[in-house]
Amino acid sequence: MAPTYRSFSRRRFLGGSAVAVTAGALGMPFVRTARAQAATFKAGVITSLSGENILGGNLTKRGYDIWADTVNEQGGVEVAGERFKVEMFYGDDQSNPATGADAAERLIVQNEVDVLFGPYTSGSTIAVQPICQKYQVPMISGSAESPNVWKARPEFNFGVIPAVDTTSGLSLGVLAKLSNPAARTVAVIGVNEPFSKETGEGFRDGVAAAGLELVAYELVPPEGDLTPVISKIAALNPDIVAVGGHEEPLINVVKTSKSLNFRPKALIMHYGVTNPAFAEALGADADGTTGVAVWLPTVPYSDDVFGTAQDFAALAQKKSGQEPDYTEAGCAASGLVLGDALKRLGKKPALTAEDRVALKDAIAETDIQTFYGPIKFEKEGNHYHDNIQPVPVLIQIQGGKTVAVGPQEAAAAPFTYPLPAWK
Amino acid sequence: MKSRWLGLLLLGALLVVLVLLPLLVNNYWLRIATGALMWAGLACSWNMLGGYAGYINFGHSAFFGLGAYATALLMADPLGLPFTVTVLAGIAVTAACAVVIGAPTLRLRGAYFAIATWAFAEVLIQFATVMDFTGGIGGLSLPPFLNERFFYFAMLAAAVLTYLATWALFERSRFGLKVKALRDHEPAAEAMGINTALVKLQTFVLSAITASVFGAIFAYWVTFINPRSVFGGDITDQMVVMVLLGGLGTLWGPAIGGVALFVVNRLIWMYWGDTAFYIAILGAAIVLVVLFLPNGIAGLFARRRGGATVLDKTVEKLARAGGGDRN
């Protein structure tokens, strides 16, 4: 019970070092960070570099970085005939909205960034928005897909990826049209976590418009086991199973379905499928899984920074060793939005407070064509400041590769329907 | 008692610095200071039950979250109540909940109590996730109030009050002696005529409402909450580690541990924040503290065993006489 003091001097040494460390830590606030010498535009990236959303967080970082690297190799962003490089600063939100807000305040106050690139998760994005408002710093979000972000009518935040409720529901209609014999019934599984639930709701609400019948809508907790829900749905034998979730639960849905020998005629998921890690983890079992993408390397768009969509894909592949998905593309395109707005604004760095507000107005007027597709932000309604221009493409994994199968004008390969039974 | 005057002087200086801090540092560091005050206060609230009464609450985030949700629900449309009202409402809800939950749960001992409280926090996470009025997993947004000084001073006031209450109740009153007595040997304390069930419940409720106040300020400050961000187990884990690092069952331990861990976390995060390696560093630091600083940082400065009270000694003797292996 009594503490044992083996040697007095060790105790004093430890005590002394503890005081020193604490004093050092507390002294930090008074140390000014060194200022960069050359005039650059400073951009802050807030995203999940640790915690449960680490995979997506790193995808967004990759996307923003590709734009910065590319633009810097070309000499920088062009403003009034001169070129200025872009300097990137990072803040990890630890997959936690409160830390995201800390990161935003740090990037704006400490690093004095001119603009922010938004977090991977919608929760962090919602927590960061008031900080952008407070300091009047614009933010471009290349990833947040929850419709809740835009319902709050954020004045300073702009979304490059269309909210998930505009894409997941539509995709069921595309799928229904392609199916032969025509699909009639749908069961929807939503993982009860941010984004995934909204994806599930998007699927659920799109069923009627697609001329289908909803036989089950199940929300499952992310820590729960999937066998009960898969068995229940298997007993209803729907033509289509639609799943809203991130990559890990999606992998588990496929594995659990196979282990229960249940294969619907079509399995559609929203996000993880487009991520190469999905097909990598599942191997041949991933084949036939359908997904929704707002961008693919095969889309027929281009711009003068990245070239065509294929050029972008090749560049991204070279940098990370993985084929880029639409999150990475959307984040890179966020950089293009910034470059275009800075050019139109015509102000050199460092931007003043008034310049940043003007930059926000310039971003709001964006109307450009990029490798990612057209970008133009909504000015009214439930998707205020979101770019809902991109048309969702239905993709399917065939032979381990992601190929576009619908709508017909975008299809690169025929749609496999119905799926063959498990071997 | 020269050291006492020195201590008071230091304390006064600290208070002056804390009050003047908004004039000394920029908004970012003020934000970090706000967070540090919150964690110092939360660690102290956990320490009331965990350190002084010896009951390890693994679900303390439940009360932090109740305070946060009460404020978020009542401040948002359609009610739109003022913040002061919602804080008080949060305290009332939390106190009621703590009585209802605490009375049966506090009969459990050791690990059973720890895990039962964890289960309770998980129940609340699931409840907030499943229900519609809590906004489900999508969470709740609060009307943004963009005044960083308000939140700094709110956290400062809450933290100072927490520490004053802890000092008065646990270090300078009969109540504190009863609490420590039941920690050191519950049957003996009961034999001495202490109503242990009541004392435990009072401590539990006090610790719960303290956490709920910080939860309320936190929700208003961050403007967005969801079940994981306020009920999550990692919030409790942090409090526990902060208390252990600082010194269990001491007045200043939680403050030292809370501020040190939060600031060090933020520093590591600032400078090595683009990898996950800082998680490993944090883990290694915890292991090292347990191995080499088992009494926490406060233990380094503790006076030798002179400070034990008569009751402490009596209880200790009784415990020895009772003998046995009490794991």
Place this chain on the structure above:
Amino acid sequence: MDLFLQTLLNGLLIGGVIATFTIAFQLTFGVLHVIDFAVGGWVVLGGYLGYYMVAAFGLDGFVAIPVAFVLFGAVGYLIGPILYNVRNSRTARPELMALALTFGLFTLLRGGMLTAWGFNTRNVTTALSGESLMVGPVTVPLIRVAAALFAVAIAGGLFIFLYRTRYGLAIRATAENRHNAALMGVNIRRLSANVYGLYAGITAMAGVLMGAIYSVNPESGLRYTLFAFFVAVLAGLGSVGGALVAALLLGVIEAYVATYVGSSYSLLAIFSTLFLVLLVSPRGILRRGL
């Protein structure tokens, strides 16, 4: 009726799966009196071993099971004495310090895995992955059956070891009263190292199976820790037999609630059950906990 039977099977198998990593956990608590937060870390490490066996050597995931036992058994053997020292140190709350140590270890493992192996979700492929058998109207997923059998085998093996060998007697004596066991000539330190090694090895083996049934991700460790803690407490801490019963009970509740009430309520139901059972029966359902 078919769905009812299928749900029963699903529930029992979920229980079997959870039991794989709670049985040895109970032994550790019984002997070392430590609640090991790192249990989820050992599970995930086992899963990674399975993944690398498949990805790097092209072997079947099952080959990783004995390897996991030897490898992590050795690691556990080295960690055991440290844990023992902390648990029996003369600090105010040694049981809490031991818990904090395992929490630190868990965080270290999690950060190390994230740094070393990244954040992609991995998969362990085995001969039984995705295979199933139709028994009447019920589909039986074979990999889960393998896990349940593994749990039963571990429980049975431990039972024989504890009750039919001299060393098992020493372990039981230590669990009952450390000081008396030490007086009888049991080397408690080495016994603790052995027990923790045995536990880490068994848990990592279970981890290979978890990787085959679910998937492997550094962030999923906490989930296993949560279930191990909850099942252990429901069973009564230290009760190996109780762990099987409690895991099956929770599995069956989860399955029936998910199927007949709604999947979103399944965890709410099992956490509430756990909380209520603890209030009614403070030493676990079999009232046999320490």
